[in-house]
Amino acid sequence: MEPLVADANFLLRLLTRHPPAQFQAALQLLETLEADGQVVEVHPMHVAEAVFVLEGSVYNLPAKTVAQELELLLSAGVFHLRDGGAILAALAAYPGSGLEFPDVFLRELARQEGRRVVTFDRRLARSSSALVPGAVKDEPR
Numbered sequence: 001m002e003p004l005v006a007d008a009n010f011l012l013r014l015l016t017r018h019p020p021a022q023f024q025a026a027l028q029l030l031e032t033l034e035a036d037g038q039v040v041e042v043h044p045m046h047v048a049e050a051v052f053v054l055e056g057s058v059y060n061l062p063a064k065t066v067a068q069e070l071e072l073l074l075s076a077g078v079f080h081l082r083d084g085g086a087i088l089a090a091l092a093a094y095p096g097s098g099l100e101f102p103d104v105f106l107r108e109l110a111r112q113e114g115r116r117v118v119t120f121d122r123r124l125a126r127s128s129s130a131l132v133p134g135a136v137k138d139e140p141r
Contacts, residue, residue, distance in 0.1 A: 004033070004040045006079070008049035011042070015054065015069055030078050039080040044105055047074070047087055051094075051101040063095040086112050099123055 010026055017023040033040060047070060053059065054066045061069075071091050074081060081087050086109035094104040103121065107128045110117045117130040125132050 001033070001036070001038060004038075006040045006042050006046060008046040008053065010040075011046060011050045011070075011073065012053060014073055015050065016059070030076070034076075034078040039078055041080045041082060042074060042087075043082045044087055044109075047081075047091075048102045048105065067091045067095050083109055097127060099127060 013019075013022045013026045014030075030040070050070065051063075051066055054061045054069075055063060071088065073079075074084075074087070074091075083105075086105055089108040089112070090101060090105040093108065094101050097104050099107075103124045106117055107124065107130075109115075110128065117124060117128055118133065119125055119130050120132060121130075124130055
């Protein structure tokens, strides 16, 4: 089978178990892939989309629950996480951070890569060594 990349909808079926037929189909595919030693790649964008949907008005789940459920799912050996260290660090940090998941992910990715985030977002700037253009001497906040 050709290499696969999971979208947020696929992840959501596994997390919500709804609709049941799609959940079963997704589960069966993962079992087959795992038995064959294959993996499904997961990109940060689709993790962020899943977080957005699960926290939104349809599911209205608390950030802590969303983070725990995603960490549990994505720890399965059948998934290969692009920028996995940053994804997992962001899932661990974002529930109490006061930031949106994409901002926490960017902060964690920048830290791991030895970079600084450039932003005008005050909350993100306070939570990292971000560069704020136009700030006094562009010092980290």
